[in-house]
Amino acid sequence: METIEVTSPGRDNQETGAGLDGAATALLDGRARICWWSRAASELLGWTGEQVTGKPARRLLASGPAAAPDGGTRRVRLRHSSGRLIEADVRLMEPQAPGATLVVAVPVSAPGGWEQDSALARSVLAQDDIAVVECDMHLRVVRSNAASDLLRPEGAREDWLVELPGTGIHGTVRDFMSRVADTGVPVLAAEYPFGEPGSDRMLSLTCIRIDGPRGVPLGVAMAAIEVTERHRAQQRLSSAYRRAFEIGGSLDVVHSARDLAAVLVPALGDLAFVDFPDAVLQGQDPELGYPGQEASAARRVAAQSADGIWPASLVQLGEPVPPIPARPETAVVAVGDVLVADADLSREILGQDPELIRRFMPEGMHGSLGCPLYHRGRFFGYASVYRTDNPLPFVDADIKLMQDLCGRTAQAIDHAFRFTREHRTAVVLQESLLPPAATESAAAETAGAYLPASGSVSVGGDWFDAFPLSSLRIALVVGDVIGHGLQATATMARLRTAVQTLADLDLPPDELLARLDDLVQRMESEAQEPGMVGASCLFAVYDPVTGLCQMASAGHPPPALVRPGGGVDYLPVVPGPMLGVGENPFEVLSVTLPVGSVLALYTDGLVRRGDGDGDGEAALLGALGRLAGADRPLDEMGVELMGSHPVQEYRDDDVTLLLARTRTVAEQDTATWEYPADPAAVHEARADVSAQLAAWGLEELMFATELIVSELVTNAIRYAGGPVALRLIRDRVLVCEVADPSNTQPRLRRALSTDEGGRGLFLIAQLATRWGCRYGARGKTLWTEQALVPSL
Incomplete structure (x- = not known):
């Protein structure tokens, strides 16, 4: 095809050629008929060259003139072979061949056409x-x-x-x-x-x-x-928000303030401080509302500097904060908003006071953010951050971060206050429910020690107890309730009371734990949250007459025994299920303890070491072996065990320890007889008792004791048969025991004036200070206690 050179009036040829790249073109003869049709035109309008050659060009024109007077570009609508209309920019050019016109069409792809594109x-x-x-x-x-x-x-x-x-x-x-x-x-x-x-x-x-x-x-x-600066700002803010999760983790108000200052620098500025009112530092709940900086006595509790050096002119850590007069500029603080100030506004707020400016404005300050620590309408303190090296003003993202950090800190402080109140209440309640730390009895001397959980963990439900039983015996108890807080303390109180009540019935250790298990199951069924009631418990009974100790465990660690001649080991008690599981029997361990043995009962907090070392049991045995001595006071041993054990550094649970050093009743202070089921044996029993009391020098108790023995032996022979055992034990009280093979429980009743009998137990109750009945493997034992008159 012959090359056709075209020109356009008023246009540079080079510009025109550039504008024709990829355009649809057609050549018209002098009568405006199409004589040449480009491939691009076929692709644009769908007509082939054979279909349009020789046809008038106006048939393809749907609107607008086909030419512009000045030869410029004109927007028109062209007909597609499918019938749709295509909007295009059309330019008419004059080729060198006379009478011909070159049409160039470009579809509109954006407003403005060629020139605007x-x-x-x-x-x-x-x-x-x-x-x-x-x-x-x-x-x-x-x-x-x-x-x-x-x-x-x-x-x-x-x-x-x-x-x-x-x-x-x-x-x-x-x-x-x-x-x-x-x-x-x-x-x-x-x-x-x-x-x-x-x-x-x-x-x-x-x-x-x-x-x-x-x-x-x-x-x-x-x-x-x-976008380097924007990226750095995003990274700084993201890091600050991540570090914000560390604020308040210790539940200590001052530590929370230091956490906040450590996040503010370098996240927002070069210097930051936190001030607390004196009431907050004294552990008092702030009053509702904002007292105003001029009225609230405060102290600086945290200060952070990017270079590690806090300016000497500013208020120092631990110093009282000078009051600032109230001004309209600080009104936003009263509603918990952030105060944004440059150097000039800061001087205005400080009343142009040179001393206040020196104490509150660091050298070279460009701007500051100040925000109160508010939560639930209470003012806990005030935080501020300065920019000295960075001249850029604070933006909305910085202000939002300051609000979020201060709000989180105030919430953490409020949580710490509530935790402290609950912890203090639970500790006071727990300690008031525990027995005296040390006891003395004919069976043993005891010393107990209790340390509540510390840090962010509330007090648990650990307890210990040591109380006397009949016939000079002593009960030793250690328990650990599931959970922490006031609920655990309340559960502990109920269980301790139940143990004492059941022990007064002289139940054996396994039966006592079975009854206690029933109680815990009932408590579990009544609880609002199932699975939150349960406990472990070790119950032991020591008899100083025989030296026999019987114990049973409900999921509790075994006690340690320190023998007087040396040697420390754990007693092989078989732990049953924890209280509340049910449907499992408990096994009783019977062991004879030498006089002077030290029995150590404890909760798992004493042997669960916080350093990850799982050999806490061996460490306890070693410490007991070093500390136990014949003359070593038990309370000193307890203090050293609790103070030197590594668990002290990691008290995530209560730590409870009960030490008992066993004693025995001398052989000459006991007397035992056995009688057949013969009424004549009553006279013989009275005679034996009188002789023994005379030998002990207890003539003043002879009349009452003879009457008690007569009634008990008579009833045993009459209702239970024989043989009948009689035992006297002399210690701080005189114990009289009568055992028979019957399991029938005698009952105290008030006889009528016309009754011939029924006054025996009533008389015994009047003559003895205490009396009761306990059951053994076979039969029962009725016992009485009479106070000894101290010798002058």
């Missing part, structure tokens, strides 16, 4: 802050603007943006540019590091595909903006 492209490429790179479909750089040269690292190639090695969520830069070129799906604001190794400089990259007028991909364009 070109202007937009020139404006984008002329940006100083936005680096723009245009690449072909093979990602070779076609052109770039001056801004890309300014961002280019020293020594980097021209295509350095395309070859950035950093990876993001879209992969490498070349990866996502290839996907954009293939799919046409743009990538927006992908962040990639660049610069020297170790640099934190960051670019935000946006990539789009460039399509020709007919939708043919021509290449890709990428715009890059440096």
Whole structure:
């Protein structure tokens, strides 16, 4: 085909040629009939050359004139072969051949047509802050603007943006540019590091595909903006919010203030402080409302500096804070808002007072943020942060961070106050429910020690007890209730009372634990939260006459025994299930203890070491072996065991210890007889008792004791048969025991004046200070106690 040269009035030929790339063209003869039709025109309007050759061009025109008087571009609507209309920019040109007209049509792809598109492209490429790179479909750089040269690292190639090695969520830069070129799906604001190794400089990259007028991909364009400062600010804020979770972890108000100051610097500024009212430092709940800085006595409890040096002119850590006069500028503080101030406003707030300015404004201050610590309408303190090295003003994100951090700190302080109140109440209640630390009896001397859980853990339900039983015996109890807080303390109180009540019935250890298990199951069924009631317990009974100790365990650690001649080990008691499980029997361990043995009962808090060493049981045995001595007071042993054991540093649970040093009743202080089921044996029993009391020098008890023995032996022979055993035990009281083979429980009743009998137990109750009945493996034992008159 012959080359046709065309010109357009008032246009540069080079510009015209550039504008024709990919355009639909047609050549008209002198009668405006189509004599040549380009392939691009066929693709645009759907008509082939054979279909339109020789036809008038106006048939393809749906609206608007076919020509512009000045030969410029005119927007028209053209008819597609399918019937739809296509809006296009049309330009008529005059070729050198006379009488002919060249028509160039470009479909409208954006408002403004050729001129505005070109202007937009020139404006984008002329940006100083936005680096723009245009690449072909093979990602070779076609052109770039001056801004890309300014961002280019020293020594980097021209295509350095395309070859950035950093990876993001879209992969490498070349990866996502290839996907954009293939799919046409743009990538927006992908962040990639660049610069020297170790640099934190960051670019935000946006990539789009460039399509020709007919939708043919021509290449890709990428715009890059440096967002280093924004990235640093985001990283700083993200780090601050992550560290905010550490605030208040200790449940200590001063520690929480220091946590806050450590987050404020360097997240928001170079210097930060926290002040607390005196009431908060004294553990008192603040009153509702904000008292005003001029009226609230405060003290600096935390101070943080970026360089580690707190300016000497400012209020120092631990010093009282000078009051600041109330001013309208500080009214926002009264409603919990953040006070944003520069140096000039700060001087105004301080009333231009040189001393206040020196105490509150660091040298070179550019700005400050101040925020009260408010929670539930209570003012817990005030925090402030300064910028001295950084001249940038605080932005909304900084203010929001300050509010969030101060709000979290105030909430942590309020939690610490509530925890402290509950912990103090639970400790007082727990200690008031425990028995005296030391006891003395004919059976043993005891010393108990209790340490509540510390730190962020509330008091648990550990308890110990040592109380006398019939016939000079002693009961030793240690228990551990599941859970912490007041609920655990209340459960402990109920269980301790139940143990004492059941022990007064002289039940054997296994039966007592079975009854206690029933009680815990009932408590569990009544609890609002199932699974929250349960306990372990060790119950032991020691008889000083025989030296026999019987014990049973409900899921509790075994006691340790220190023998008087040396040697320490754990007693092989078989632990049953914890209280509340039910349907499992408990086993009784019977062991004879030498006189002077030390029995150590404890809760698991004593042997569960917080350092991760699982050999706490061996450590306890070793400590007992070193500390136990014949003359070593038990209370001193308890203090050293509780104080020197590593658990002291990690008290996440209560620690309870009960030490008991066994005693025995001398053989000459007991007398035992056995009688047949013969009424005549009553007289013999009275005679034996009288003789024994005379030998002991207890003639003043002879009449009452003879009467008690007569009634008990008579009833045993009459209702239970024989044999009947009689035993007297002399200690601080005189114990009289009568055992028979019957399991029938005698009952105390008030006889009528006409009754011939029924007054025996009534008389015994009047003559004895205490009396009762206990059951053994076979039969029962009735016992009485009479106080001995001290000798003058």
